[in-house]
Amino acid sequence: MKKYTIQKAPFVVPTTDGKLIEEHFGNATNQQSGISIAHMIAPPKWKEPFQTPQFEEYTYIIRGKKQFIIEDELIVLEAGQSIKIDKNTRVQYSNPFDEECEYIAVCTPAFSMDLVNRE
Template sequence: MANKKYHIQKSPFVVPTTDGKLIEEHFGNATDGNSGISIAHMIAPPKWSEPFQTPEFDEYTYIIKGKKQFIIEGETIVLEAGQSIKIEKNTRIQYSNPFDEDCEYIAICLPAFSMDLVHREEQ
């Protein structure tokens, strides 16, 4: 039997969280050891937020439903379903969902997300 040239991800790695956010990594460091790219499906609950961070990776976000707030170098931006954004590496950013409904989105990081590269600030 020949080696398959594809991999269907049926069991993404569910990242343990303490803030109610669902993170399902489909490809990346935690799932398949790929440090070049990470692709994750996320659901941020209402009133969720993360500390400011200055990651060493580009991050692309596509909003599936709800709204997500970004504070990028001091500028506040809100994206809605169907919109997407690319945030360049070494940019100070805070992600949050200050709204009253879940925000479902896809996040892609190049290179892959890792705690060693995200540089979250102390709260």
């Protein structure tokens, strides 16, 4: 029995806002996962509603910029930068810029719609 898993075909999460979400590990690919790891590309002018997730979220920016409103603070990260947002923190993610933002998101426990608490 192998003690590793290689993900060659991530699950592409259906979206209606133009954002690409490729989940490599998480609830969409394995219902028993305690973590989710996803590759994402947010198109220009994209944004999500505010949310207060019941999971920690780590984001690493590969290309472009991503805007965060955390509680009442505005933060912009650029390529090569990363952030950890504690669970139960009100946050809004967006890309108000003119270029795509490519990033990796890691959530623990794994992302799920019943834990994200979107407004």
